Amino acid sequence: MTGAEILFKVFEDQGVKHIFGYPGGAVLPIYDELKNHQQIKHILVRHEQGAGHAAEGYARSSGKPGVLLVTSGPGATNAVTALTDAYMDSVPLVCITGQVPTHLIGTDAFQECDTTGITRPCTKHNWLVKDVDKLASILHKAFEVATTGRPGPVLVDIPKDIQFKKGKYSQAKILKKNNGKFNIKFNEEKDNIKKAVELIKRSSRPIFYTGGGVINSGPKATELLREIVYMTGFPITSTLQGLGAFPGSDSQFLGMLGMHGTYEANNAMHDCDLMINIGARFDDRITGKIDEFSPDSKKIHIDIDPSSINKNVNVDLAIVGDVKLVLKKLISSIKEKNPNFIESNKKEISAWWKQIESWRKKDSLGFVNSKEVIKPQHAVQRLYELTKAQDTFITTEVGQHQMWAAQHYKFNKPNRWMTSGGLGTMGYGLPAAIGVQVANPEKLVIDIAGEASVLMTMQEMSTAVQYKLPIKIFIINNQYMGMVRQWQELLHEKNYSESYTAALPDFVKLAEAYGCVGLRAKTPEELDAKISEMLSTNQPVIFDCVVDKEENCYPMIPSGKPHNQMLLGENDNEDEISEEGKVLV
């Protein structure tokens, strides 16, 4: 078998059905071999970053690893943003890069770059293959590393001569333990579960704080999360990445927490006496001022990644393991000791719920609607109302629209919400939507976008058209980089330096130029009809939703403040933000 044949044999053995890629000199033998593998479909993107985000969308909506194939040099460097994005958000990706022939490595050959050097800090691991006989085992290991433990991207760099060379194929080895860290399941130790049950029993102001780890752990973890939340009657809040693990429309759900989270979620986090963190990582957008973060609580942290424990916030009880295995143990342990926990516990936490309800009354996601202009929040709400009956997949770009989508679109299922949280990559949503649509061909896929973000990867509309992927690009168009503008308003005396896009394209004409459908809504009256028109179009659509230019995203934890000092709206800005606070992003 040649190296290229070995690569496809591994793809087949690993169950790969789709590859996102872009050909080039150093991967031509692989592209030549593609014709012999009808069961693997290649999606030709327009830019390697698009391949990476599409693979991310594919992975996050299907639970399977995303595969991308790019050439050496610029092909590899263009994929770096997507790899970094996947690394930050724990998305399993396998990136195959071509490399110049072995004998030319180090000579500054045409389209040569130090791919493994460049991608070392943004992958879980990477390999440069110098021996064709090791290719199969390296590729199998790459899939294993990407998908086990805390998932993430890996990269295999294959020089062109290795793709031509004949070598031996080897099957995937199932390794229980490899250097002591793959296949982290759950090792119950030191009565961890018992201690957790004790803390749960003793708490009177508890809260579940859940994140993307629940979704990464699979559908079973989501079921178990719902079970433990219902059996305890505790309130639950979620990070941006965890949305959908618990039904967004349930009354026990307090909404998202963090910088643009709800008033009730953030205050509950601040005032709780027991915080149960499941698969979240105490990110700085979540904690606010770290020294005043939830000062009086005991903290339990369940995470598959041991390095997440005590990284940002010291916790009282750490349970390292896969969320579904830990939750299973925890639930059976609670059931065993307190079969009727919810009833016996109701009185304990009733005052806490009362307090939460009073915070809820603030209606922190409320906004002043308008009859003249479309308010962005209103646009997301209408989109939600008109699509909630269907199984809808939402991706986003990064900025205000992303936060409005997280606040006003309610997710009831996991794997329906794909957004760039850790890296905050503008331009993520459109290619991600392509990947989601490839993985879920019959489903409705919408990218809730900003007009600035979407222009960063707009070329991928061409991909959507080529493969007849009917993605809907719903642009909340306020002509500003809205989040930049908002921060400039709050922190830089309204000096809107370079945050206004003066020469935007006509998105309707742009859609037509790409060969898809363009729609525009300018007033609240026509919004519903236009959204319905978009939904009934079985083609890719670019929807230009012209909204209020200067709407800000609230509520908000301003710079330098803890959870319980949120800004609720324009008139809530009595405290000036300190000089030190301005320094922080």
Add this chain to the structure above:
Amino acid sequence: MIKSAYSFSTKKEKIENHIVVVWVDNETGVLARVVGLFSGRGYNIDSLAVAEVDKKKNISRITIATSGTLQVLQQIKLQLGKLIPVHKVADFPKNKKTILREMALLKVVSSKARLEKARKLCKKYKYTILDKTENSLVFEISALKKEIDELVKKLQPLGLASTSRTGVVAMTKGSTIYK
């Protein structure tokens, strides 16, 4: 006063010095992964010593002298443990249970009288003379980092021309080893 929604801490924590020992697969790029982790996450490397220790299993041992708060030191160990070619990570306490050693080669170029003076200074430590000419001496010294620091300082006025140091290596005392 720093008001921070982010990761600035107002608490001043004690910086500690530790020796972290890492057993890794001896493969291309492994040192870059370890060192890149330190630079990428802003950890300190005070010294670094690395060599293959098990030819059959293809294992190298990396000894890193580092410093940071306890939280940072804990992170260093956990982050190192996540690297794929890393087999195990150990934190050697700087106390009586640990043997710490550093080797140095010191070349002194000087007059005969001052070379003799230099030799006397070195007497305090175990030393070997590896090379000798009319006007130069090369000493091999094996000692604690602090001791070599002192010696270097004293040899400077006597014509110390070149210094080469290995960085600290460590071993536990007694029969215990890190598993």
